[in-house]
Amino acid sequence: MNEKLTAYASVYLAMVKHLRYRPMDLNDARIQDAIQQGVSRLQAESQAYARRFKEEEDEGMFQIGVADPQHARAFVMVVEGARLLAANEPGKATELLEMAIRSIGK
Numbered sequence: 001m002n003e004k005l006t007a008y009a010s011v012y013l014a015m016v017k018h019l020r021y022r023p024m025d026l027n028d029a030r031i032q033d034a035i036q037q038g039v040s041r042l043q044a045e046s047q048a049y050a051r052r053f054k055e056e057e058d059e060g061m062f063q064i065g066v067a068d069p070q071h072a073r074a075f076v077m078v079v080e081g082a083r084l085l086a087a088n089e090p091g092k093a094t095e096l097l098e099m100a101i102r103s104i105g106k
Helices: 003-019 031-036 039-059 069-086 090-104
Strands: none
Touching: 003 039, 069 090
């Protein structure tokens, strides 16, 4: 697995560990059971996620859905923060993402 795929897979594993969020299997209510099955299942999920993410990146098109009205401001800030990261502007991206976090809390 190349460096980017490894990074994307590690992010997936972090989302599972810290948030119990599994974007490859959102409808599975048995998250704890799957985690207890061991790393191999999660490794398979994380690798599939990494490949899907890389395909979207290569196409230059990420499917993320639409903002709900309550969080529309934060949604725009997060998308623009991602664009700033893609443009190698981490300082501005950080500021914008922090604005988004504050906006969500309101």
